[in-house]
Amino acid sequence: MVKLGRTVKLRLYPDAEQSADFLAMSREYQRLANIVSQWIFDHEFPLSWLKINHQLYQVFRQESPLNSQMIQSVFRTVAARYKTVQEQMKQHPRRYKNEDNKWIQVPRDLNWLEKPIHFCRPQADLVRQRNYSFVDEMKRISITTLGKRTKLCFTDKGFEDYFHGDWKLGTVKLVHSRGKWFLHIGITKEVDDFDKQGCPKIVGIDRGLRFLATIYDHLGKTLFFDGQKVLRKRKKFLEVRRQLQSKATKSAKKKLKRLAQRENRWMTDVNHQLAKTLVARYGSHTLFVLEDLTNVTFNTDDLPKSLRNSHRSWSFFQLESFLTYKAQAIQSIVVKVNPAFTSQRCPKCGLVEKTNRHHETHEYWCVQCQYRCNDDRLGAMNIEMLGQKWLSGVKRPKIKKITAIG
Numbered sequence: 001m002v003k004l005g006r007t008v009k010l011r012l013y014p015d016a017e018q019s020a021d022f023l024a025m026s027r028e029y030q031r032l033a034n035i036v037s038q039w040i041f042d043h044e045f046p047l048s049w050l051k052i053n054h055q056l057y058q059v060f061r062q063e064s065p066l067n068s069q070m071i072q073s074v075f076r077t078v079a080a081r082y083k084t085v086q087e088q089m090k091q092h093p094r095r096y097k098n099e100d101n102k103w104i105q106v107p108r109d110l111n112w113l114e115k116p117i118h119f120c121r122p123q124a125d126l127v128r129q130r131n132y133s134f135v136d137e138m139k140r141i142s143i144t145t146l147g148k149r150t151k152l153c154f155t156d157k158g159f160e161d162y163f164h165g166d167w168k169l170g171t172v173k174l175v176h177s178r179g180k181w182f183l184h185i186g187i188t189k190e191v192d193d194f195d196k197q198g199c200p201k202i203v204g205i206d207r208g209l210r211f212l213a214t215i216y217d218h219l220g221k222t223l224f225f226d227g228q229k230v231l232r233k234r235k236k237f238l239e240v241r242r243q244l245q246s247k248a249t250k251s252a253k254k255k256l257k258r259l260a261q262r263e264n265r266w267m268t269d270v271n272h273q274l275a276k277t278l279v280a281r282y283g284s285h286t287l288f289v290l291e292d293l294t295n296v297t298f299n300t301d302d303l304p305k306s307l308r309n310s311h312r313s314w315s316f317f318q319l320e321s322f323l324t325y326k327a328q329a330i331q332s333i334v335v336k337v338n339p340a341f342t343s344q345r346c347p348k349c350g351l352v353e354k355t356n357r358h359h360e361t362h363e364y365w366c367v368q369c370q371y372r373c374n375d376d377r378l379g380a381m382n383i384e385m386l387g388q389k390w391l392s393g394v395k396r397p398k399i400k401k402i403t404a405i406g
Helices: 016-042 049-063 068-091 228-247 250-282 305-313 316-328 375-392
Strands: 002-013 094-097 103-106 124-126 132-135 140-144 149-155 168-177 180-191 201-207 211-217 222-226 286-291 333-337 363-365 372-374
Touching: 002 316, 016 049, 016 068, 016 124, 016 149, 016 168, 049 068, 068 124, 201 250, 201 316, 201 375, 211 250, 211 375, 222 375, 228 250, 250 286, 250 316, 286 316, 286 375, 316 333, 333 375, 363 375, 372 375
Parallel strands: 201 286, 286 333
Antiparallel strands: 002 149, 002 180, 094 103, 124 168, 132 140, 140 149, 168 180, 201 211, 211 222, 363 372
């Protein structure tokens, strides 16, 4: 069994008094979170929730109007944020040049932090039943504020099915965004895990700019998802941002912020639709294979200036994340393979030669066996072959560059 996780977003409709209560509670929660963050920073990062609780609980109970459960929630929230930052720092070591003028990587930990993590927005994490609960047959919700509980209406449009199945509701985050109040509810569900047996379908996916995704499946069929419209729209966003940045007025900065939110929402929808299309097309018992692009940087020197920004800011990880959780829901799986030589290796004779790929014509032409195909399709083919090896348990051998004969 594998545990699925989702986040359900509810829109709340508080009156003026309830909104003021939410704001006061979330600001107090924010204040205590920053105090805990400073204490962690000053005490060599003891990330144990029990240690933080032992040192600060009684102090907070005496001076803060938050109830006992929410104070405990503050400790967990701050400790979780530091642990997240700790994991991110481990995955992204700093690079330095040594005495020989060579780049070296230095592992990082929380001691590298120059200042404590700051919680800049009012927030509150609520525990089910103790801090929030549904009443009146799921028509209203009851939420704890400072010293009392309040009931109000909400909208769960698009998420109705999650409240009537096998999903379990967890901790809630109270969010205030652009004058509106929302609840982000974490929910979980157990489903059957992916089964390697029974010859699952294998789908190799090569991600890029010219094509959002190039698909090569177990039947030898190829699909191309064109990315030109996306590139043109992102170019328009970039041009508008440059115009607003050149003005540098107060109203221009507000428009920049709204534009960034709009572009993020649009790009998120593009990735959602692409992941949904792949899952719907291939269904359950499918092995989706992607290149592991962690810590991979892309050379943009050969690209025109209009494409360099898109190449640097492309949301590869978001598509990977969406496809992963959508696949798990239908007993499929996403695996990541080593991207080395996937665009240079001939799938027919195994020759690895960089010059076989012709970027100007988007073609791969093997000088040894004369195999020719689209260069994006070639990448997807090699990724699909690595998926076959993963399925059979064969480790990828170290590839040595082969020199073409003649």
